[in-house]
Amino acid sequence: MSPAKKVMQEGLWTNNPIFVQVLGICSTLAVTNNLRNTLIMVVGVTFATAMGSLTLSALKDFIPRKVRMIVQVLVLSFYVIIVDILLRAYLPAASKQLGPYVGLIITNCILMGRAEAFAAANKPWLSFVDGIANGLGYGWVLVVLAIIREFLGFGSLFGLKILGDGFTPWTIMVMAPSAFFLVALALWAANTYKAKLGGKK
Amino acid sequence: MIDAPNVGLVSLFFASILTSNILLANFLGMCSFISISKDFKSSMGLGLAVTMVIGICSAVCWAVLYFIIKPLGIEYLSFIIFIIVIAAVVQMLEMIIDRFSPSLYMALGIFLPLITVNCAVLGVILFMQIRSYNFLQAVVFGFGSGAGWWLAIMLLAAIRTKLDANNAVPAGLKGTGITLITIGFMAMAFIGFSGMIAVQ
Numbered sequence: 322m323s324p325a326k327k328v329m330q331e332g333l334w335t336n337n338p339i340f341v342q343v344l345g346i347c348s349t350l351a352v353t354n355n356l357r358n359t360l361i362m363v364v365g366v367t368f369a370t371a372m373g374s375l376t377l378s379a380l381k382d383f384i385p386r387k388v389r390m391i392v393q394v395l396v397l398s399f400y401v402i403i404v405d406i407l408l409r410a411y412l413p414a415a416s417k418q419l420g421p422y423v424g425l426i427i428t429n430c431i432l433m434g435r436a437e438a439f440a441a442a443n444k445p446w447l448s449f450v451d452g453i454a455n456g457l458g459y460g461w462v463l464v465v466l467a468i469i470r471e472f473l474g475f476g477s478l479f480g481l482k483i484l485g486d487g488f489t490p491w492t493i494m495v496m497a498p499s500a501f502f503l504v505a506l507a508l509w510a511a512n513t514y515k516a517k518l519g520g521k522k
Numbered sequence: 523m524i525d526a527p528n529v530g531l532v533s534l535f536f537a538s539i540l541t542s543n544i545l546l547a548n549f550l551g552m553c554s555f556i557s558i559s560k561d562f563k564s565s566m567g568l569g570l571a572v573t574m575v576i577g578i579c580s581a582v583c584w585a586v587l588y589f590i591i592k593p594l595g596i597e598y599l600s601f602i603i604f605i606i607v608i609a610a611v612v613q614m615l616e617m618i619i620d621r622f623s624p625s626l627y628m629a630l631g632i633f634l635p636l637i638t639v640n641c642a643v644l645g646v647i648l649f650m651q652i653r654s655y656n657f658l659q660a661v662v663f664g665f666g667s668g669a670g671w672w673l674a675i676m677l678l679a680a681i682r683t684k685l686d687a688n689n690a691v692p693a694g695l696k697g698t699g700i701t702l703i704t705i706g707f708m709a710m711a712f713i714g715f716s717g718m719i720a721v722q
Contacts (some may be wrong), residue, residue, distance in 0.1 A: 343556070343698050344553065346549075346552040346553065346556070347549050347550055347551070347552045347553070347641045348549075350549040350552070351548065351549040351550075390635070390638075391606075391609055394605050394609070394638070395602060395605070395606075398601045398602045398605055399602070401601060402598060402599070402601055402602065405601070406598060420648070420649075420652055421644075421645055421648030421649055421652060424601050424644065424648045425550070425641050425644060425645055425648065427601055427605060427644065428640065428641040428643075428644050428645075429641070430553045496709075496713065497546060497547050497549065497706075497709040497713070498706040498707070498709040498710040498713070499706070500549070500706075501702045501703065501705045501706030501709060502702075502703060502706045504702050505695070505698075505699045505700070505702035505703045505706065508694075508695075508698055508699040508702065509692070509694045509695045509699045510694075512693075512694035512695070512699065513693075513694035516693065516694060
């Protein structure tokens with residue numbers, strides 16, 4: 322398997338940022354009660370992770386070890402600012418709804434985690450692929466959660482009503498606790514599956 | 523200059539602890555919350571440190587926002603500036619703790635610098651900016667949110683001590699899974715406060 326393909330597989334599944342590394346939980350919980358905002362968030366995070374990893378990997382030989390953390394944060398916030406400005410210009414309504422969570426991509430552990438764990442030791446191109454893979458690995462989990470939460474919580478997807486008036490929305494699904502429960506259930510399923518695979522080997 | 527919302531300071535303080543708890547309602551500061559809450563003593567120390575960092579950063583960033591960023595019209599740089607302010611405050615706090623309480627410094631270890639990337643800190647500051655609080659409100663909101671985070675991590679650490687003593691948790695759910703479910707129940711309990719006071 323080519324290295325890029327392997328990195329892709331790791332980000333999406335075997336080393337998934339949410340299930341395996343348990344990173345970036347904050348935004349996973351906060352934005353997933355609405356599918357549209359979730360997609361915007363996923364694109365933002367993927368872009369920032371990929372570009373951040375690319376830049377930091379290209380610069381890694383020029384950054385003194387002592388100030389590495391702060392340089393990483395500055396580079397990453399640079400890309401988040403780009404995301405924020407683009408959102409404000411083209412999707413002002415969504416930008417308002419997401420509120421502080423766009424700025425909070427900076428402190429999303431996935432970005433720092435990949436910069437530190439992967440980009441610091443690998444070539445720029447591969448780091449870029451790794452960033453994309455982790456962004457998408459984070460993304461598909463979020464999208465699944467958002468589909469469940471929006472469907473059961475509002476009876477809609479992308480804001481379009483799907484279930485008729487006879488459906489009673491599960492208000493709990495749009496509130497905070499359900500996010501915790503769903504992520505926990507997803508983790509449980511992933512762990513059990515992994516244990517099963519391990520047992521077979 | 524600022525169009526501050528009309529909220530009393532006392533109700534803002536209690537609201538930020540209970541009804542809009544930074545962790546249970548806004549999901550901020552999860553990473554260190556989950557990993558540190560294993561241990562009661564470090565939870566205490568980290569809670570204290572986070573409360574101080576959020577409170578101080580909220581005040582400093584308010585001043586930076588209204589005396590530097592707004593007059594210069596460089597709002598687009600505000601994320602970077604806030605992060606730098608947070609990093610500086612954390613660095614200072616680290617030196618102070620190291621000087622006055624080496625045991626606490628040892629206990630917090632790696633997690634102190636990580637407060638810089640604790641989303642609760644940046645989150646509080648961004649909420650403060652979006653809701654255009656005045657200075658006193660910003661300080662009260664900062665310390666209140668910190669105290670709310672502290673309360674939540676202490677509660678969770680206490681529950682986890684009991685949970686670990688009991689081996690009834692299914693294997694796949696151990697660790698993060700059961701912790702998230704516990705936090706979910708805590709969030710539900712905190713929703714019970716929501717009739718009391720609301721500031722959004």
